[in-house]
Structure formats: C-alpha cells, structure tokens
Amino acid sequence: MAMNGKGYLDASSLPVKEFDGIIVGGGGSGLMAGLQLAQSGMNTAVVSKVFPTRSHTVSAQGGITCAIASADPNDDWRWHMYDTVKGSDFIGDQDSIEYMCQEGPATVFELENMGLPFSRTEEGKIYQRAFGGQSKDYGKGGQAERTCAAADRTGHALLHTLYQANIKAGTNFLSEWFAVDLVLNDSNQVTGVIAFEIESGEAYFLKAKATVLATGGAGRIYKSTTNALINTGDGTGMALRAGLAVQDMEMWQFHPTGIHGAGTLVTEGCRGEGGYLINKDGERFMERYAPNAKDLASRDVVARSMMLEIIEGRGCGPDKDHCYLKLDHLGADLLHKRLPGITELSKTFAHIDPADHPIPVVPTCHYAMGGIPTNVHGQVITQQSDGSDKIVDGLYAAGEAACVSVHGGNRLGGNSLLDLVVFGRSAGLHIEDSFKQGIGISDPTSENINEALKNINRVNSSKEGENSSVIKKDLQEVMQLSFGVFRSAKNMEDGIQEINDIRERSEGLHLADKSSKFNTARVEALELLNLLEVAEATAICANERKESRGAHSRDDYPERDDENWLKHSIYFQETKEVSKRDVNFRPKIVQAFQPFARTY
Amino acid sequence: MNSIAAEQLKTLKISIYRYDPDIGKKPYMQSMDIDIPKDKDIMVLDALQLAKEIDPTISFRRSCREGVCGSDGMNINGKNGLGCITPLSEAIRGNKLELRPLPGLPVVKDLIVDMTQFVDQYKKIQPYLITDKETNGKEIPQTVEDRDKLDGLYECIMCGCCSTACPSFWWNPDKFLGPAALLQAYRFISDSRDVATEERLDQLEDAFSVFRCHGIMNCVSVCPKGLNPNKAINEIKKMLFKRAV
Numbered sequence: 001m002a003m004n005g006k007g008y009l010d011a012s013s014l015p016v017k018e019f020d021g022i023i024v025g026g027g028g029s030g031l032m033a034g035l036q037l038a039q040s041g042m043n044t045a046v047v048s049k050v051f052p053t054r055s056h057t058v059s060a061q062g063g064i065t066c067a068i069a070s071a072d073p074n075d076d077w078r079w080h081m082y083d084t085v086k087g088s089d090f091i092g093d094q095d096s097i098e099y100m101c102q103e104g105p106a107t108v109f110e111l112e113n114m115g116l117p118f119s120r121t122e123e124g125k126i127y128q129r130a131f132g133g134q135s136k137d138y139g140k141g142g143q144a145e146r147t148c149a150a151a152d153r154t155g156h157a158l159l160h161t162l163y164q165a166n167i168k169a170g171t172n173f174l175s176e177w178f179a180v181d182l183v184l185n186d187s188n189q190v191t192g193v194i195a196f197e198i199e200s201g202e203a204y205f206l207k208a209k210a211t212v213l214a215t216g217g218a219g220r221i222y223k224s225t226t227n228a229l230i231n232t233g234d235g236t237g238m239a240l241r242a243g244l245a246v247q248d249m250e251m252w253q254f255h256p257t258g259i260h261g262a263g264t265l266v267t268e269g270c271r272g273e274g275g276y277l278i279n280k281d282g283e284r285f286m287e288r289y290a291p292n293a294k295d296l297a298s299r300d301v302v303a304r305s306m307m308l309e310i311i312e313g314r315g316c317g318p319d320k321d322h323c324y325l326k327l328d329h330l331g332a333d334l335l336h337k338r339l340p341g342i343t344e345l346s347k348t349f350a351h352i353d354p355a356d357h358p359i360p361v362v363p364t365c366h367y368a369m370g371g372i373p374t375n376v377h378g379q380v381i382t383q384q385s386d387g388s389d390k391i392v393d394g395l396y397a398a399g400e401a402a403c404v405s406v407h408g409g410n411r412l413g414g415n416s417l418l419d420l421v422v423f424g425r426s427a428g429l430h431i432e433d434s435f436k437q438g439i440g441i442s443d444p445t446s447e448n449i450n451e452a453l454k455n456i457n458r459v460n461s462s463k464e465g466e467n468s469s470v471i472k473k474d475l476q477e478v479m480q481l482s483f484g485v486f487r488s489a490k491n492m493e494d495g496i497q498e499i500n501d502i503r504e505r506s507e508g509l510h511l512a513d514k515s516s517k518f519n520t521a522r523v524e525a526l527e528l529l530n531l532l533e534v535a536e537a538t539a540i541c542a543n544e545r546k547e548s549r550g551a552h553s554r555d556d557y558p559e560r561d562d563e564n565w566l567k568h569s570i571y572f573q574e575t576k577e578v579s580k581r582d583v584n585f586r587p588k589i590v591q592a593f594q595p596f597a598r599t600y
Numbered sequence: 601m602n603s604i605a606a607e608q609l610k611t612l613k614i615s616i617y618r619y620d621p622d623i624g625k626k627p628y629m630q631s632m633d634i635d636i637p638k639d640k641d642i643m644v645l646d647a648l649q650l651a652k653e654i655d656p657t658i659s660f661r662r663s664c665r666e667g668v669c670g671s672d673g674m675n676i677n678g679k680n681g682l683g684c685i686t687p688l689s690e691a692i693r694g695n696k697l698e699l700r701p702l703p704g705l706p707v708v709k710d711l712i713v714d715m716t717q718f719v720d721q722y723k724k725i726q727p728y729l730i731t732d733k734e735t736n737g738k739e740i741p742q743t744v745e746d747r748d749k750l751d752g753l754y755e756c757i758m759c760g761c762c763s764t765a766c767p768s769f770w771w772n773p774d775k776f777l778g779p780a781a782l783l784q785a786y787r788f789i790s791d792s793r794d795v796a797t798e799e800r801l802d803q804l805e806d807a808f809s810v811f812r813c814h815g816i817m818n819c820v821s822v823c824p825k826g827l828n829p830n831k832a833i834n835e836i837k838k839m840l841f842k843r844a845v
Contacts, residue, residue: 114729115794125741165728167723
C-alpha cells in the first residue's frame with residue numbers, strides 16, 4: 001500500500017507478506033541469525049533499512065575478543081569470562097557471559113572458515129592483540145592478548161564475510177526496507193512488523209512466527225558519537241512503544257578515543273599495539289589512574305581519567321578540550337601493517353599522519369550496554385507487575401539492540417563483535433528448534449494491526465509543526481550536556497524536563513514531504529521518534545540509578561552501592577518508572593564471580 | 601555546526617541533481633546557497649546535509665560518514681567519490697559544488713541510483729570462500745605472506761564509484777562484470793585457503809566478463825579506498841592467458 005498524500009494506512013487494505021521468521025537488521029547479529037535460519041531451510045527474510053554491508057558493524061575496527069589460544073596456547077575462556085564480569089562492574093549476567101566466552105572460539109573459527117581475512121601470526125594462526133581490561137589467570141597473570149583482528153578493519157571483514165555467506169546460503173533480503181512497529185496480538189505475542197519498502201513507499205504487514213530485533217545501537221541520541229547516522233535505536237523504540245521492558249538504558253559507553261571534532265573512532269587497538277595517551281604536558285597520565293593496566297584499563301576508567309585531565313586544565317589544544325593519542329613511536333611500518341585504517345581516518349578527519357603527530361582524541365559516545373532484555377537464546381524478556389520475568393512469545397533480540405546482558409555496566413573492547421555473532425547464532429538456533437517443535441502464535445486482529453500503524457499514520461498525516469531535524473538537534477544537545485561521562489542530579493533533572501518538552505514538540509512533528517518514492521525525510525522522522533524513546537529511557541534510568549557503576553558516574557553518589565544496586569534497571573515507557581531486576585549469578589559450569597573493588 | 605555565528609560563515613553555491621519519478625518532471629539541477637563554516641573544511645556530505653535542512657525533500661544515501669560503509673558514492677563536480685570523506689577544499693571549483701548521482705545506473709530518485717545491476721555482478725563471481733581444507737574445528741592455516749596477498753583487495757566497500765566510472769561498464773553492465781566485482785573475483789582467487797581458482801577462471805573466460813576492460817583506469821583514479829581494480833583485472837587476464845597457451 002503506497003504511502004503518499006495524507007492517506008491513512010489501514011489493516012483492511014494493507015498487504016501481507018508471510019514468513020516463518022523475519023530478522024530486522026542486517027548487521028553482524030542479523031546476518032548471523034539470517035544465516036542460521038537460511039541454512040535451516042526456513043522461509044526467512046532479513047529486513048534492513050540499508051543494504052546490509054552499510055550496517056554499522058562495518059565500522060568496528062580493533063577486533064573480536066575470544067580465547068582461541070592463538071597468542072597464548074594456555075589462554076582460557078574462563079579468564080575471558082572473569083575479565084568480562086569484572087569489566088561489567090558485576091551487573092553482567094554470568095550465565096550469558098559464560099555462554100559467550102565458552103561458545104566464542106568455535107564461532108570465531110567458523111567465521112575464519114567462511115573466509116574472514118584475519119591477520120596472521122608467524123605460525124599462520126589468527127593474530128590476536130592486546131585490548132583493555134584483558135588479563136591472564138583471573139587478573140593475576142598480567143596483560144592478555146585476546147582480540148582477534150583483521151588489521152584494524154575487523155568489522156568490515158566480518159560483515160562482508162557474513163554477507164557473502166548469506167549470499168551463498170540464499171538468504172532472502174528485504175534491503176532498504178524500514179520496519180516501523182511490532183504487531184502484537186491479543187495475547188501480547190509478537191506476530192511480525194509493519195514495514196515499508198523505502199524505494200517504492202509501499203507499506204506491508206510482514207507476518208512471522210518469529211521476529212528478531214537486530215537493529216543495533218542508538219548512539220545518535222548524543223550530539224557527538226562514533227556511531228553511524230543510521231544508529232537510531234529503531235528496535236528499542238519499537239519495543240518501548242509495544243509496552244515491553246528495556247534494561248540498563250543508563251549504561252552508555254564513552255569510547256576514550258573518538259577523534260576530536262569529528263567523533264569518528266580510532267580503535268583501542270592503537271593502545272593495544274603500544275600507543276598511549278598524553279596530556280598537554282606530554283605526561284602519560286594513565287600511569288596515575290591505573291598503575292597496572294595503564295592505557296589498557298577498561299574504557300569507563302580511561303574515559304573518566306581523560307575527562308578529569310581536561311577538567312583540571314591539562315587538556316591539549318587551544319581550548320584544552322582533548323587529549324593526545326601518541327603512536328609515532330610505533331613506527332610507520334607497524335602503523336601500516338596493523339593500523340592502516342586509523343592512519344587513513346586520522347589523515348581525513350584530524351589532518352595529521354599518526355606516524356608523525358599524536359591524534360587529538362576525546363571520550364565519545366560509542367555503545368549502548370543496555371537494550372531489550374533477553375535470555376541466552378535471544379528470547380525477549382519483559383517484567384511482570386510482581387517483578388518476575390516473562391518471555392515475550394515470538395520476539396527475539398540480538399546484538400547491540402539487545403541486553404542479554406554480557407556487558408553490564410561497561411563493555412570490554414572486542415566483546416561487541418563476539419556478542420553479535422554468538423547471540424545472533426543462538427537466536428537463530430532457538431528459532432529453528434522452536435519451529436521443529438511447533439510454534440503457537442495466533443493471528444493478530446485488524447485492531448492489533450491498526451494499533452501498530454498509529455505511529456506512522458500520525459507522521460504521514462501531520463499537517464503542520466516542526467521538522468524532525470530541528471527537534472533531533474535539540475534532543476542530541478540535551479543528551480550531550482546532561483547525560484555524558486560525568487552526571488549530576490541537577491543536570492539530569494533539568495535534562496529530563498527538557499526531554500519532556502521535546503516529547504511534546506515531537507507530537508507536533510511535521511513531515512512536509514508526503515511523497516512515496518525513497519522519501520528519506522519520512523525515514524528520518526520515524527527515526528527521530530525512536531531516538532526520543534531511547535533518550536528518554538536513558539535519562540530516566542540514569543537519574544534513578546543512585547550510585548556510580550561502570551559507565552554511569554554521578555557526583556552525588558560517587559560510590560558503587562552493591563547493597564541496593566547490584567541490579568539491572570528495568571524501564572517501561574507507559575509508566576516512565578524504573579524497577580529492578582536480579583543480575584544472574586548462576587553460571588552453569590564455573591563458580592560465580594562475586595563482586596570486589598574494581599581496580600586496574 | 602548549528603551554533604556558528606554568522607561572521608564565521610561563508611556562502612557556497614551547491615547544485616544538486618533532482619528527480620522524483622512520481623512528479624513526471626524531467627530531471628533538473630537545483631541550485632541553492634548554503635552557509636558553510638569559513639575556517640573549517642567540511643565534507644561534501646556535511647554540505648549536502650545542510651542543503652537537506654533547507655530542503656528536506658533532497659534524497660541521498662548515507663550511513664557511517666567515515667568512508668567505510670560505501671553508502672554515499674556520488675558524482676562530485678564530475679568525479680565519482682564518497683561524499684563523507686571528500687573535503688570541500690578538494691571538491692570545490694570556483695566556489696561551486698555540483699552533485700549528481702553515480703553515472704551509468706538507473707536513477708531511483710535524486711542522488712540515489714538503483715544498485716541492482718552492480719550487486720548482481722558481484723554475486724556472479726561467487727563472492728565467498730570455496731574450500732575443502734581440513735579445519736579440525738580450528739582456523740585454516742595461512743602464512744603472513746599469503747595473507748598479505750589479500751591486502752588491497754578485501755577492503756572494497758562496494759560503493760560503486762569504480763564500476764560506474766567505467767565506460768566499459770556503461771556499455772555492457774550486464775555482461776562485463778565491472779571493476780568492483782572483478783576485484784572481488786581476484787580477492788578469492790588470491791586467497792590461499794580457496795580451492796576453486798580453476799572454476800572461478802572458467803566462469804570468467806569469455807569475451808565480456810573480464811576482457812571488456814580496456815585499461816581506461818577510471819576505476820583506479822576514483823576509488824575512495826585507494827584500491828587498484830585494474831591491477832587485479834590484469835592479473836586475472838594473465839592467468840586466463842596462461843591457461844590458454
């Protein structure tokens with residue numbers, strides 16, 4: 001049903017395309033789930049708003065962390081698990097972390113077997129480099145080298161390899177289709193999504209017995225971010241509008257090394273290869289903040305240290321508003337071999353050659369640790385009024401959109417790509433199994449479908465008001481000012497008020513261009529509504545978590561509070577209230593790691 | 601850039617190719633003045649976003665804005681390139697910036713072209729590893745030297761700048777595979793882990809797939825990643841010649 005003019009979409013005339021399973025998102029986790037389902041012979045479609053290799057996984061640089069025991073034959077997935085639990089500041093779910101670290105090696109080798117062009121060691125094995133927060137022997141054996149790398153283009157290599165594997169498997173792609181909202185039936189089971197083909201503007205109900213949200217991050221809620229322009233939290237927005245829970249939304253990672261002014265990422269692998277941060281005096285200041293791990297402390301620690309240097313007047317540049325990442329001592333040969341991509345990016349965006357000059361860097365919004373809560377099978381969980389978990393039938397989530405939660409309060413570098421492939425796969429496996437056993441999802445009514453059309457109908461029929469780009473800028477400004485690396489109650493309360501106002505303004509959002517063909521203004525208006533949901537959830541959860549843990553740091557509650565907050569936060573859009581959910585301390589194989597003071 | 605004072609701005613004349621199939625009008629060039637920072641060298645994509653703020657109906661693709669996703673290939677003052685990593689200082693001539701869709705492919709709308717033909721050619725070369733090597737649940741070993749052979753090949757971002765700058769591709773987009781697909785063909789031929797070299801060469805052995813390349817070298821001059829598809833094509837040609845004699 002073509003969208004043009006002010007016409008309303010209605011269930012009675014909306015065409016239906018039916019699948020066994022649909023995957024929304026064509027990045028790493030979506031393509032991994034898609035591959036699994038295509039190989040199982042199910043009738044599936046990967047629905048992606050961009051051609052799959054344009055997804056943000058392509059921008060991942062440093063690598064995929066996994067105990068494949070290449071750099072160190074004695075490496076152990078349990079050490080990786082220990083690091084990840086500690087890195088999460090103990091609110092990562094230990095059953096999930098155990099699953100990821102243990103399943104990881106087989107998955108990484110499988111990616112290699114698919115053709116991923118990993119860099120190599122002299123023995124012809126996959127090359128691994130040091131990354132932040134990595135240790136041997138449960139923190140006692142010094143720095144580990146555990147991040148498997150294809151130069152500094154690992155995400156590109158991984159995403160293209162997965163796309164290629166999907167071509168081989170004959171996966172069905174709905175490329176440049178935009179998913180708008182989930183369709184829930186009367187039993188609150190998910191029955192598919194409303195989506196439209198961007199090129200034609202034709203809207204459909206994509207009906208499926210299993211729907212996977214693999215829509216990635218939402219870094220565009222901030223003004224300055226390493227994230228692609230497409231990272232607008234579409235799946236998270238859909239889940240929130242459908243009345244489902246989101247988890248740990250206050251936990252946003254600020255990557256220590258975004259290029260100052262541009263926001264583009266330079267990998268932690270720079271420091272893994274021997275680079276380090278300096279202040280205006282040329283001091284390697286991380287030695288003061290993290291005497292052991294130094295520049296390879298975990299990202300939350302490094303980002304805070306950098307901000308302190310800047311706040312205390314030791315920042316670099318005329319405005320003393322950034323730090324320098326020094327790489328010139330590594331030599332042009334190593335930079336060319338191991339870090340060619342960041343050399344390119346530094347020349348383009350910082351106008352310097354890192355072989356001669358340090359790169360100006362500043363902590364920049366990078367990754368959402370929070371998202372749609374799931375179990376290890378990718379099944380989406382929501383919380384009932386008595387606080388107990390409930391599985392949402394028909395709905396899965398994986399990758400950055402999900403919160404399974406392997407990253408807790410702070411993600412370790414290289415764990416994102418591992419999360420994508422392991423849990424994209426596990427969602428696919430679970431769907432395949434469920435299919436064999438028979439899935440009972442009942443059809444939605446016309447009212448159910450019309451409910452899911454509300455949002456897009458509102459945008460399509462808007463008559464006057466503000467353009468989405470104006471509202472988006474204001475939203476990004478508020479988030480940047482009030483919900484950055486350091487947070488204070490006053491700032492957050494003001495921020496929440498401003499977001500409230502922005503929500504009211506968004507009700508009057510005006511889509512002036514009602515044309516049907518490749519209408520990117522329509523896409524951007526719908527994306528703004530998703531950004532707004534994510535931003536508001538972030539703001540309210542951040543204000544509610546009255547402690548400092550992982551990436552969440554506030555001046556009025558500077559300490560971690562395990563007594564009250566060794567918990568996930570859970571948020572619903574309808575009530576705008578935050579509740580708590582237990583962290584999983586029940587891994588299946590190893591003994592749970594108990595919280596301790598986190599130093600590096 | 602939303603809070604820059606007026607005295608720090610200057611005017612740029614931007615001219616954008618416009619076409620909407622629903623409006624029956626012929627394609628036309630839309631000119632407008634946009635304010636850009638005086639002292640900062642912004643990218644073509646940034647300028648285009650500023651134009652879209654004035655006229656939200658302008659359509660173009662964009663994603664990573666850092667030159668790795670390949671979305672925003674376009675024709676910039678006559679030369680194909682990525683909007684997001686082409687600074688205005690390199691692109692502008694006589695304070696004028698003219699943006700057109702990639703040439704040679706059907707235009708869907710404004711700067712958006714239909715990439716189907718381009719992707720179809722990519723799919724034809726079997727762009728995946730074909731191997732029967734023993735893995736034992738581990739990686740297929742590869743020496744550093746063998747891995748080095750993939751450098752300059754695997755980094756392709758499929759932006760389409762090369763193939764749509766190639767006159768041979770313009771003439772025979774269905775039969776000549778084009779530089780992007782051939783670069784990938786050679787990426788798999790060069791991979792020590794791949795065992796299907798002969799099969800891959802068989803598929804390329806006709807008058808069009810590879811041999812329509814006449815070494816015009818537009819692909820090399822426009823590739824935003826600094827890759828050299830022409831060299832890869834020549835290597836394939838050499839392998840085909842070698843087999844023939």
